[in-house]
Amino acid sequence: MTVENSELERRVEHFKSVVKDAGIKLTHQRLEIFREVASSEDHPDAETVFNAVRTRMPTVSLDTVYRALRLLNDLGLVGTLGPRQEAVRFDANLTHHHHFICVRCGLARDFESTALDNIPITDAAKQFGRVETTHVDIRGICKQCLETSR
Amino acid sequence: MTVENSELERRVEHFKSVVKDAGIKLTHQRLEIFREVASSEDHPDAETVFNAVRTRMPTVSLDTVYRALRLLNDLGLVGTLGPRQEAVRFDANLTHHHHFICVRCGLARDFESTALDNIPITDAAKQFGRVETTHVDIRGICKQCLETSR
DNA sequence: CTATTTGCAAATAATTTGCAGTGCG
DNA sequence: CGCACTGCAAATTATTTGCAAATAG
Numbered sequence: 001m002t003v004e005n006s007e008l009e010r011r012v013e014h015f016k017s018v019v020k021d022a023g024i025k026l027t028h029q030r031l032e033i034f035r036e037v038a039s040s041e042d043h044p045d046a047e048t049v050f051n052a053v054r055t056r057m058p059t060v061s062l063d064t065v066y067r068a069l070r071l072l073n074d075l076g077l078v079g080t081l082g083p084r085q086e087a088v089r090f091d092a093n094l095t096h097h098h099h100f101i102c103v104r105c106g107l108a109r110d111f112e113s114t115a116l117d118n119i120p121i122t123d124a125a126k127q128f129g130r131v132e133t134t135h136v137d138i139r140g141i142c143k144q145c146l147e148t149s150r
Numbered sequence: 151m152t153v154e155n156s157e158l159e160r161r162v163e164h165f166k167s168v169v170k171d172a173g174i175k176l177t178h179q180r181l182e183i184f185r186e187v188a189s190s191e192d193h194p195d196a197e198t199v200f201n202a203v204r205t206r207m208p209t210v211s212l213d214t215v216y217r218a219l220r221l222l223n224d225l226g227l228v229g230t231l232g233p234r235q236e237a238v239r240f241d242a243n244l245t246h247h248h249h250f251i252c253v254r255c256g257l258a259r260d261f262e263s264t265a266l267d268n269i270p271i272t273d274a275a276k277q278f279g280r281v282e283t284t285h286v287d288i289r290g291i292c293k294q295c296l297e298t299s300r
Numbered sequence: 301c302t303a304t305t306t307g308c309a310a311a312t313a314a315t316t317t318g319c320a321g322t323g324c325g
Numbered sequence: 326c327g328c329a330c331t332g333c334a335a336a337t338t339a340t341t342t343g344c345a346a347a348t349a350g
Binding site (some may be wrong): 213 | 304305306307308313314315
Binding site (some may be wrong): 015034046078081085087091094110111116117128132135 | 196199245270
């Protein structure tokens with residue numbers, strides 16, 4: 001699935017200006033790596049980006065892809081699907097529930113809300129297939145982190 | 151943070167009955183590992199469960215913890231925080247958006263919805279700290295998978 | 301008893317890092 | 326031309342697996 005050209009060009013221009021403003025070098029590989037993520041709607045992982053970029057740029061290495069993706073993430077030019085997890089975390093609460101996630105320390109807490117269990121599913125979502133469950137992820141800063149930063 | 155005793159006991163009884171019905175052996179280590187996840191509200195990872203169980207059962211090994219957690223997950227006795235990801239997946243769409251995730255093949259697609267951007271935050275969530283963003287994850291089966299299973 | 305399960309150690313897979321050569325600004 | 330960046334190979338981290346000994350039912 002591909003992003004339309006006008007949107008892609010907008011993203012590439014934004015990338016160039018952010019990179020320049022950050023005083024970071026605009027290398028051929030960084031441009032190709034960014035273009036690859038920015039032109040896909042597939043949420044590719046590092047390996048997938050590597051294989052795609054490699055067809056046009058056979059000398060690129062996998063670790064450069066990792067380094068570039070991390071850089072893009074730090075610059076806020078790309079995000080990741082779900083909060084960056086170090087390891088899989090388990091949950092024995094089997095009732096339908098939602099999560100509060102602290103973006104600073106990773107604290108995760110369940111909460112229940114029948115209102116959120118029943119939010120209306122937009123047609124935008126239904127077009128992709130059959131909907132089974134809806135989870136709301138609320139991201140923010142937990143009380144503990146708010147205090148320690150004061 | 152600890153789960154109340156009555157709830158913990160209910161979970162342990164459910165665990166025992168599911169394990170028995172599945173014809174799987176109820177070992178000391180499985181019980182302790184399940185009890186650890188079921189009594190915590192912290193969404194521990196395998197290493198954390200291992201360290202906690204180890205204090206009461208010094209001979210337990212880390213790989214037994216991994217095996218038990220995977221078994222519990224397969225039996226539907228525990229869930230994981232976020233969809234099980236093999237690798238980090240990137241996203242160059244920086245607008246506020248939500249995700250449709252296919253639980254069968256992992257396909258992920260963005261969609262936008264001002265209605266979902268503005269769902270009311272319950273007090274239940276506010277008590278944990280300062281809320282920054284709200285993401286809705288819709289899980290289901292994508293069109294492609296629905297067709298191939300027909 | 302006997303098939304499952306465990307603990308150990310070694311194998312994988314994703315990701316990161318040290319280092320010497322290369323190229324952007 | 327200098328320092329950030331790249332490619333290579335080796336290190337780390339989370340997780341899985343093969344195998345002989347231990348144990349639940």
